[in-house]
Every structure is written in structure tokens, then in C-alpha cells.
Amino acid sequence: xxxxxxxxxxxxxxxxxxxxxxxxxxxxxxxxxxxxxxxxxxxxxxxxxxxxxxxxxxxxxxxxxxxxxxxxxxxxxxxxxxxxxxx
Numbered sequence: 201x202x203x204x205x206x207x208x209x210x211x212x213x214x215x216x217x218x219x220x221x222x223x224x225x226x227x228x229x230x231x232x233x234x235x236x237x238x239x240x241x242x243x244x245x246x247x248x249x250x251x252x253x254x255x256x257x258x259x260x261x262x263x264x265x266x267x268x269x270x271x272x273x274x275x276x277x278x279x280x281x282x283x284x285x286x287x
Contacts, residue, residue, distance in 0.1 A: 204239050204240075207239050208232070208235050208236050208239045211235040211238060211239065212228070212231050212232045212235045215231045215234070215235060216228060216231050219231070230260060233256045233259075234256075237252075237253055237256060
């Protein structure tokens with residue numbers, strides 16, 4: 201168990217360094233979840249918990265959609281606020 205955690209942390213750091221050097225945006229939580237899934241699949245893809253992997257993927261997709269919706273609501277409320285109306 202300790203070896204898996206060590207390799208998970210090392211792969212997370214390596215992935216963040218590579219993504220940062222390529223000037224790509226990345227969430228450290230997403231990188232950690234991806235490396236955790238990758239370490240879990242070392243014994244074979246059948247040994248991984250498919251429900252957990254689907255939750256990770258679904259969370260990634262829903263995070264983008266949810267963030268977009270919240271940003272839209274907050275920005276549209278600020279643009280169309282009554283304080284911006286000129287008499």
C-alpha cells in the first residue's frame with residue numbers, strides 16, 4: 201500500500217511538471233485522480249474499480265459544465281444589474 205501511494209505522488213508531481221512546462225492549464229486534483237487511477241490499473245485494467253473511474257470521469261465533465269453555468273450566472277447578473285442603467 202505504501203509503494204502505491206509513493207508512486208501515485210511521484211506520478212502526480214511528474215505530470216504537473218510536464219503540463220506546466222507545456223503551458224497547459226491543469227487542476228492538481230484532476231492530475232492526482234488520474235495518477236491514482238493509473239497506478240490502480242498497473243495490475244490490469246480489469247483490476248481497477250470501474251465505478252470509481254466512471255465517477256472520476258463524470259466529475260471532470262460535470263466540473264467544466266457546472267463551472268461554466270456558475271460563471272454565466274454571475275457574469276450575466278453583474279452585466280445586467282440595475283446599477284449599470286443610465287437614466
